[in-house]
Amino acid sequence: MVKIGNVEIDEFPLLLAPMEDVSDPPFRAVCKENGADLMFTEFISSEGLIRNAEKSVQKLDIYDYERPIGIQIFGDKIESMREAAAIAEEAQPEMIDINYGCPVKKVACKGAGAGILLDIPKMQKMTEEIVKQVSLPVTVKTRLGWDDSTIRIVEVAKRLQDVGIQALTIHGRTRKQMYKGDADWTKIAEVKNHPDIHIPIFGNGDIDSPEKALEYKNKYGVDGIMIGRAAIGYPWIFNEIKHFLKTGSKLPVPAMADRVAVAKKHLDFSVEWKGELTGIFEMRRHYTNYFRGIPNFKPFRTRLVESESHAELLAILDEIGETFVEAYA
Known part of the structure; x- marks a missing residue:
């Protein structure tokens, strides 16, 4: 210890x-x-x-x-x-x-x-x-x-x-x-x-x-x-x-469902703790890393950083999970 x-x-x-x-x-x-x-x-x-x-x-x-x-x-x-x-x-x-x-x-x-x-x-x-x-x-x-x-x-x-x-x-x-x-x-x-x-x-x-x-x-x-x-x-x-x-062995990389779930949890808590406006704004720095390396992801990233609605962001995250379900499989 x-x-x-x-x-x-x-x-x-x-x-x-x-x-x-x-x-x-x-x-x-x-x-x-x-x-x-x-x-x-x-x-x-x-x-x-x-x-x-x-x-x-x-x-x-x-x-x-x-x-x-x-x-x-x-x-x-x-x-x-x-x-x-x-x-x-x-x-x-x-x-x-x-x-x-x-x-x-x-x-x-x-x-x-x-x-x-x-x-x-x-x-x-x-x-x-x-x-x-x-x-x-x-x-x-x-x-x-x-x-x-x-x-x-x-x-x-x-x-x-x-x-x-x-x-x-x-x-x-x-x-x-x-x-x-x-x-x-x-x-x-x-x-x-x-x-x-x-x-x-x-x-x-x-x-x-x-x-x-x-x-x-x-x-x-x-x-x-x-x-x-x-x-x-x-x-x-x-x-x-x-x-x-x-x-001495590596864990598998987190699956898309895991990434979406953690990103949503992070967003929910951010909005709860800081209020919707600030919580949404300060989450923007995290999205790129949650979904790093996915080809053709830029349109989704743009929507994530431009949206000012908590509900809309949750919907976008769900859409990402459905669209790229095999990205980290």
Whole structure:
């Protein structure tokens, strides 16, 4: 078993990455049903939380079937982050996660997310204050560094461990790389295999198949893997990896009926949680991946992304199931 504070998770857990405008309750629901062991909310602005901003507060919504789950917060002000952690703790997650990895300009260039990698003493102090503030386990997700000249990830891991974090997830890219190039898992392995590191270390970046998950597990020795973009529109990846790690054989790809059923469930929950207008709009990013690789699918995709009616979308999805019934047979 992997332990994060007093939270026990299966051996070699698979984590769902916190992704803005993606890792909401509807998406988390279908990932949990398909094998995700530990999930995190979308990252939540500390300033938004302490000002009771509606969008930030809504992201605190968690459901019992999602557990264990962590609430992730970000910000550049230590006092605001401390207060936000206290607010997040009231929502009763299993852990509080700190985002030190977001590379987007509006976050990182203000000193939050990956931006704090340019000020490691502040990063350590902020983390220490959050650990002191809450009784829940505190975890961190970060990157290797700001750029190739600022990679100090072993030092970062030791400092954060020293102030009390209970697990660390490392995305194997620098902030400058954004999501380009290959993730460097050798640097993640340096942290995991360092004699002074005793907390769980999870690797993140480029895991998009069961074969790669097994290769990286064996090669780099991490305690688990976090999966992000590969799960968008394909929540089956968690169970596929688990099955492959256990048996060495691959599960069959999900049949068309399965894809339609999960897409409909995802859509229904999205509309229920966000309202019809927003729920429909935010589902659009998922359809292409739910039905990836089907020839002559473009007319259906166009209809899916242009429709503004929940009932009509359900009908289109049923039509897709009938039209392409043998697509993944």
